[in-house]
Amino acid sequence: MLLVYNQNMDAIFTKKRIIVLVLLVIFFWILSFFNSGIKNFFYSQSEKLQASLWQNGSNSSFSMQNQEELNKKLIEENQKLLSQLGDLENIQNENKFLREALDLQLNKDFELILGRVMGKDIAKDFILLNIGSKDGVKQGFPVVLSNKILLGKVIDVYPDYSRVMLITDKKSKIDVEIPDSKGFALVKGDGGLKMSMDMFPKDKELNEGSLVLTSALGGNYPEGMVVGKIKNVKNFDNEAFKKSDIELVFNLNEINNVFVIKNAEIYND
Amino acid sequence: MIEKIIKSLIMFFFLYYLLILEMSYLPFFTFVSFAILLVLLVNLFEEPREKLGLFSAFFLGLIVDIFSSNYLGVAAIGFLLFALVLKFILFKYVRIPSISGMPKI
Numbered sequence: 001m002l003l004v005y006n007q008n009m010d011a012i013f014t015k016k017r018i019i020v021l022v023l024l025v026i027f028f029w030i031l032s033f034f035n036s037g038i039k040n041f042f043y044s045q046s047e048k049l050q051a052s053l054w055q056n057g058s059n060s061s062f063s064m065q066n067q068e069e070l071n072k073k074l075i076e077e078n079q080k081l082l083s084q085l086g087d088l089e090n091i092q093n094e095n096k097f098l099r100e101a102l103d104l105q106l107n108k109d110f111e112l113i114l115g116r117v118m119g120k121d122i123a124k125d126f127i128l129l130n131i132g133s134k135d136g137v138k139q140g141f142p143v144v145l146s147n148k149i150l151l152g153k154v155i156d157v158y159p160d161y162s163r164v165m166l167i168t169d170k171k172s173k174i175d176v177e178i179p180d181s182k183g184f185a186l187v188k189g190d191g192g193l194k195m196s197m198d199m200f201p202k203d204k205e206l207n208e209g210s211l212v213l214t215s216a217l218g219g220n221y222p223e224g225m226v227v228g229k230i231k232n233v234k235n236f237d238n239e240a241f242k243k244s245d246i247e248l249v250f251n252l253n254e255i256n257n258v259f260v261i262k263n264a265e266i267y268n269d
Numbered sequence: 270m271i272e273k274i275i276k277s278l279i280m281f282f283f284l285y286y287l288l289i290l291e292m293s294y295l296p297f298f299t300f301v302s303f304a305i306l307l308v309l310l311v312n313l314f315e316e317p318r319e320k321l322g323l324f325s326a327f328f329l330g331l332i333v334d335i336f337s338s339n340y341l342g343v344a345a346i347g348f349l350l351f352a353l354v355l356k357f358i359l360f361k362y363v364r365i366p367s368i369s370g371m372p373k374i
Contacts (some may be wrong), residue, residue, distance in 0.1 A: 012357045021346065028342025035341055042335045046289050053293035119293035121337055128292075128336075156338045163338055 040132070040158040043118070047130060047161075050118040055256060110222065111262035113137060117255055118161070125169035125191060127152075127252070131260065132160040142221050142261045149250050150174075150214060150225040151258055162260075167227065168193045168248070175218030176227055180210040184217060187227055187246055195228060195246035206233050206242050222261060276321060281328045284308070288332050304329055312352050317360040326352035 013021075031038065043050075113136055115129040131137050143151045143164045152172070156163035167174060172189035176197070185200035200206055210230045216223040228246040235242050287304045308329045312322035330348030334341045 012353050017353070021349075024342065024346055024349075028340070028345070031341045038341060039335055046285075050289055050293040053290065057294040119289070119336075121292065126338065 036156075036158045040160055043128065043158065043161045047118060050128075051116060051130065054117055054119055057253070110259075113260040113262060115143075115162070115258050115260055117258060120252065121163065125152075125166040125172075125189065125193065126155075127164050127166065129154075129162045129164060129258065129260070130160070132158045132162050134159050136262060137162045137260055140220075142225070144225060144259050144261060145250060145255065146257075146259065148225055150221060150227055151250065151255075153220070154260060164258075166193070166252075168195050173218075174221060174227060175215045176212045177215040178206065178210050178212055178230065181206055184215055185212075185241075187212065193248065193252065195248070197230070197244045197246055198241060200242040200244070202235070202240065202242055204242075206230060206235075206244060208233060212246060273320075277324045277328070280321065280325045281332075284325065284329050285332050288329075288336060292336060304332075308348070308352070309355075312355050313359070317356050322356065323349060323352050 113131055115131040115135075115137075118128040118130050120127050129137075129143075137154055137157050139154055139157055141154045143153060145151060150167055152164045152166040152169070154162045155165040165172060166189070167187070168189040168191065170189050170191045172195075174187045175184065176187045177184050178200070181200075181204045183201050183204040183206070185197050187195055187197050189195050197212065208230055212227040212230060214221040214223055214225040214227060226249055228248050230244050231247040232245040233242060234244060284304050284307070287307070291303060308322070308325045311325050315322050326348040327345050330343075330345035331341070333339070333344040333348075337344070
């Protein structure tokens with residue numbers, strides 16, 4: 001018995017194991033040519049399950065809050081909204097009229113593709129969408145929410161699915177502007193759904209809560225998309241620029257639908 | 270042989286659904302991956318002679334590759350190597366009979 005154990009465990013790499021590993025490497029090298037097809041197959045098998053789990057997960061996040069408090073808040077909000085509804089209807093009619101007159105449809109600037117979130121990647125700052133190359137998605141396309149909030153960009157495209165790198169990923173770098181301060185800076189992802197801002201000029205004022213928007217300088221993202229809000233401004237004497245953290249303006253847990261912006265020729269890297 | 274194949278298949282599907290659950294329903298419990306924890310425990314507590322730990326590490330790596338932007342095989346071979354090294358270290362240097370179930374060398 002001991003002899004068997006010794007044969008197995010005296011060295012990590014026995015002849016047999018090396019052969020198996022080499023065969024595995026060759027096997028996966030061949031599989032890499034069919035990478036997107038294989039992944040697409042597995043995603044299609046688990047799509048329904050993933051989508052329903054994601055939806056249930058985002059719904060259940062509300063149940064963690066105090067239901068009574070939430071109910072009270074909703075009633076108050078409902079009353080407020082009802083009173084605003086009448087006013088809004090008038091404004092909407094006026095707005096519609098003006099839009100038609102000025103030919104300013106919202107989707108004029110961007111051609112959008114609607115996608116649904118299937119799940120969050122095991123590697124943290126990535127999400128999987130149920131739209132792919134068949135729907136016209138290409139690598140580098142920006143992904144936004146309906147209210148112009150920037151979510152990230154498409155990094156992998158499969159026939160029916162695509163993977164989005166969130167702006168909080170460590171590889172993400174965005175040129176931004178802070179309209180309040182009239183200054184430009186660089187926002188970097190720190191991973192784990194966190195971001196920070198750097199390279200903000202020291203001579204300009206930076207206020208907590210100021211909105212951070214994408215600038216046209218980088219060219220990776222459309223101009224004027226909301227990136228987040230300024231939080232924890234750091235102004236050290238020995239550093240040439242001001243720094244700060246960025247507060248996210250979206251809650252990933254509550255996102256179900258996203259838009260992919262199709263204008264690749266303008267915004268690709 | 271058939272028993273081993275069935276065991277491995279059950280492990281594969283169990284890990285597959287566990288990972289889907291983690292990614293879609295519990296995406297914010299990122300501080301611990303239950304699937305990785307499970308594979309680690311299997312490798313720690315099974316006899317070094319057994320191969321279920323190696324298979325489960327390989328399968329988990331494969332599933333991670335499928336659901337990430339990795340090329341297929343990167344995590345699969347990586348996790349397999351990690352499990353091999355872990356088993357080797359456990360056998361050679363960790364003298365806890367309850368874990369290795371092995372006679373002391």
